Amino acid sequence: MIVCGMDRSTVAGGALAPRTHHYARAEGSLRHGQRFRLCTALAALAICASAWAAPPGAPTQVKAVDNPEDDRGTQMIVSWEAPTKRQRPWGTYWAGYQVFYAPVGRERRPGPLAPPESTEVVAACFKPWPWRPYNTQVAVVYLPTPALAVTDASGAIAPSGAHFVFSDTIGPVQPLALWYNAKRTNVLVMMLLYSAIVLITIHYATRRAEDMYIRPIAGLEAVNDAIGRATEMGKPILYISGLSGISDVATIAAMLILGHLARRTARYETQIIVPCQDPLVMAAEREIVRDAYLEAGKPQAFRPEDIYYVTDSQFGYVAAVDGVMMRERPAACFYMGYFYAEALILAETGNAAGAIQIAGTDADTQLPFFITACDYTLMGEELYAASAYLSRQPLLVAQLRGQDLGKILIAAVLLVGTAITTLATFWPEVAQRFLDWFNV
Amino acid sequence: MPEAEVVTFFGLSTEIIGVWIAACLTLAIFSFLYRDNPIYKLAEHIFVGISAGYGVVIVYQESVKPDLVNPLLHPAEVGLAHPNYLVLIPGALGLLMFSRFFRRYDWLSRWPIAFVMGLYSGAAIPATIQAQFIEQLRGTMQPLLPGLVDISVWTAFSNLLLVVGVLCTLGYFYFSRPHRGALGAASRVGIFFLMVAFGAGFGNTVMARISLLIGRVQFLYFDWWGPYVYGPIHALFQHVGGG
Numbered sequence: 163m164i165v166c167g168m169d170r171s172t173v174a175g176g177a178l179a180p181r182t183h184h185y186a187r188a189e190g191s192l193r194h195g196q197r198f199r200l201c202t203a204l205a206a207l208a209i210c211a212s213a214w215a216a217p218p219g220a221p222t223q224v225k226a227v228d229n230p231e232d233d234r235g236t237q238m239i240v241s242w243e244a245p246t247k248r249q250r251p252w253g254t255y256w257a258g259y260q261v262f263y264a265p266v267g268r269e270r271r272p273g274p275l276a277p278p279e280s281t282e283v284v285a286a287c288f289k290p291w292p293w294r295p296y297n298t299q300v301a302v303v304y305l306p307t308p309a310l311a312v313t314d315a316s317g318a319i320a321p322s323g324a325h326f327v328f329s330d331t332i333g334p335v336q337p338l339a340l341w342y343n344a345k346r347t348n349v350l351v352m353m354l355l356y357s358a359i360v361l362i363t364i365h366y367a368t369r370r371a372e373d374m375y376i377r378p379i380a381g382l383e384a385v386n387d388a389i390g391r392a393t394e395m396g397k398p399i400l401y402i403s404g405l406s407g408i409s410d411v412a413t414i415a416a417m418l419i420l421g422h423l424a425r426r427t428a429r430y431e432t433q434i435i436v437p438c439q440d441p442l443v444m445a446a447e448r449e450i451v452r453d454a455y456l457e458a459g460k461p462q463a464f465r466p467e468d469i470y471y472v473t474d475s476q477f478g479y480v481a482a483v484d485g486v487m488m489r490e491r492p493a494a495c496f497y498m499g500y501f502y503a504e505a506l507i508l509a510e511t512g513n514a515a516g517a518i519q520i521a522g523t524d525a526d527t528q529l530p531f532f533i534t535a536c537d538y539t540l541m542g543e544e545l546y547a548a549s550a551y552l553s554r555q556p557l558l559v560a561q562l563r564g565q566d567l568g569k570i571l572i573a574a575v576l577l578v579g580t581a582i583t584t585l586a587t588f589w590p591e592v593a594q595r596f597l598d599w600f601n602v
Numbered sequence: 603m604p605e606a607e608v609v610t611f612f613g614l615s616t617e618i619i620g621v622w623i624a625a626c627l628t629l630a631i632f633s634f635l636y637r638d639n640p641i642y643k644l645a646e647h648i649f650v651g652i653s654a655g656y657g658v659v660i661v662y663q664e665s666v667k668p669d670l671v672n673p674l675l676h677p678a679e680v681g682l683a684h685p686n687y688l689v690l691i692p693g694a695l696g697l698l699m700f701s702r703f704f705r706r707y708d709w710l711s712r713w714p715i716a717f718v719m720g721l722y723s724g725a726a727i728p729a730t731i732q733a734q735f736i737e738q739l740r741g742t743m744q745p746l747l748p749g750l751v752d753i754s755v756w757t758a759f760s761n762l763l764l765v766v767g768v769l770c771t772l773g774y775f776y777f778s779r780p781h782r783g784a785l786g787a788a789s790r791v792g793i794f795f796l797m798v799a800f801g802a803g804f805g806n807t808v809m810a811r812i813s814l815l816i817g818r819v820q821f822l823y824f825d826w827w828g829p830y831v832y833g834p835i836h837a838l839f840q841h842v843g844g845g
Contacts, residue, residue, distance in 0.1 A: 268683075348736055349728050349731050349732045352736060374778060375778055376777050377776075377778075377779070379777075407722070408715065408718060408719055408722075409718060409722025409723060409726065410726075411730075414719075442699075442714075442718060445699070445702060446715055449712070472654075473650050473653045473654040474653075474654075474657045475649075475650075475653030475654070475656070475657060478649045478654070481631065481645070481646045481650065482646060484646075485646050488637075506811075526799075526800075529800055529803075530800040530801070530803050530804035530807070531804070531807070533800060534804070543775040543777075544775070547777050562777055562778060566776050569772050572735065575739060576739055576742055576743065577769075579740075579743035580743050580744065580765050583743045583744060583751075584745045584746045584747050584751065586745065586750075597743065600736050600737075602736055602737060
């Protein structure tokens with residue numbers, strides 16, 4: 163300690179004096195020396211006591227700023243400087259820091275923990291919108307026994323007896339969302355490029371789209387056969403549009419196919435049953451089928467009760483649909499959209515019910531089950547192409563052509579990228595820059 | 603530690619009742635493997651009814667209450683100093699869904715559907731471009747020649763398979779040209795790659811499904827049959843037999 167060092171040097175300095183004095187003086191100076199040592203010791207004790215009694219150290223230079231890396235406006239960077247060691251309260255151990263923060267006017271809440279050697283932490287704010295200003299404090303956490311600070315589920319320090327020393331309150335600081343995330347420029351470029359290809363193709367190809375070739379897709383060729391079978395047998399068609407929400411691309415594709423199918427069933431007055439797992443999908447599909455029946459000039463044949471909501475529980479829905487299959491004995495089952503673990507259960511039950519089955523999904527984990535249990539399966543992109551294939555609408559066919567050109571672009575970029583990666587030895591900087599562009 | 607209080611119903615522990623209900627419903631659902639029957643229908647209706655009711659409660663507790671009711675009526679509970687009246691906009695959009703109950707105004711329900719579709723499509727497009735285009739492209743751009751880059755022959759072969767597989771599979775999904783000649787050959791190779799991937803996926807998923815079945819059979823055997831059926835009967839026979 164600094165105090166001990168002062169004491170020793172003072173004693174050493176005093177030891178030089180007695181050599182030049184006589185005995186009596188030496189005896190007197192000895193008593194004087196004892197008094198001097200006593201005073202020095204008392205002074206040292208006073209300094210130690212004052213050190214112990216000094217207020218425990220809090221972090222200094224605390225700063226809170228918006229995290230520029232976080233474009234959503236949900237993070238602040240809180241930084242500080244550590245207190246000096248001698249400011250530690252007597253009998254405690256320095257366990258780390260805890261950040262406390264809260265929107266202005268609200269009670270502070272415990273935030274992230276940081277180890278003793280850290281001087282900065284990223285604090286996640288509670289909600290991205292509206293972006294509210296936050297007040298921030300950093301506390302040094304002292305524990306009675308040497309241990310790292312840990313928190314419980316509420317964010318409070320778990321070991322009892324923790325001693326907090328808070329910094330001054332900093333703020334208010336407002337984390338802000340960014341309008342443009344420069345890190346994702348590559349996403350924007352690819353999106354614009356791909357969209358441009360599709361839009362330009364639609365513009366130029368729509369006029370001659372009716373003559374445009376689309377390769378045969380066996381699953382879609384069989385759709386008319388399935389409708390014909392159901393009509394001849396006088397049995398219904400069961401249509402399931404997956405277990406995903408209305409915003410999923412596969413569900414949208416499934417709804418387009420349903421529209422085409424409903425126009426055919428309306429023409430032949432064949433019953434179509436559509437049990438739904440999502441209420442929004444149900445509402446949209448009821449509209450689609452109703453429009454199809456109106457378009458076919460058979461509005462009286464439309465039965466809204468055949469398009470109904472079951473439940474949004476995955477296996478509750480499956481149990482109900484299985485029951486429908488075994489009771490209604492549909493002549494044809496269509497499974498179009500996104501599916502999860504229920505794919506095989508549905509397809510096996512449909513098979514047991516003796517229905518012709520056509521499936522289409524972009525869920526690559528469920529495709530093997532549909533391939534094994536169904537008569538025909540549309541794989542991935544074939545599902546998206548189905549609406550163009552079935553309707554032959556110029557706009558949709560031209561769009562399909564545009565998507566094909568997009569695939570050529572992807573193949574070209576892949577070949578160029580593979581060549582650059584392979585020849586990276588010759589132009590390492592160019593190769594690295596090219597590959598970095600694809601990092602997100 | 604104080605012992606947890608045992609909740610009883612007509613003298614039976616609710617835990618025991620729960621195990622019996624779960625076991626009976628499991629067997630009722632399994633009875634569908636034989637054929638459709640009234641027991642299965644009962645289990646099916648219980649399952650559908652409870653899950654639909656549970657779904658309503660979950661939607662209210664996790665969506666309507668924290669995102670609509672609390673910001674308006676109890677702002678302090680969601681960290682607000684004043685009510686946030688902006689939530690009335692999505693609230694009104696949600697209420698428009700109820701217009702389906704009135705034939706004259708049911709067209710209003712198209713607005714929230716259009717809003718949801720537009721919003722999520724907009725959000726999904728950049729995410730799809732990132733996850734399915736850019737990151738997939740980056741992952742497929744691999745060096746092919748072991749002499750030029752520090753990779754083994756097998757790694758180079760594996761990379762070659764990857765690139766060829768991706769290009770041929772893309773060929774299979776090319777719709778606007780007849781699959782003849784080079785494109786036809788590429789698409790045939792592509793379908794071969796697809797089937798290999800599906801075969802691997804099939805085996806992997808079947809294993810997971812078998813483990814689910816094992817879990818259910820273990821529940822029936824260890825949690826229900828052993829302690830509540832076989833155990834008491836065995837004890838009764840021992841008692842009657844004087845053993």
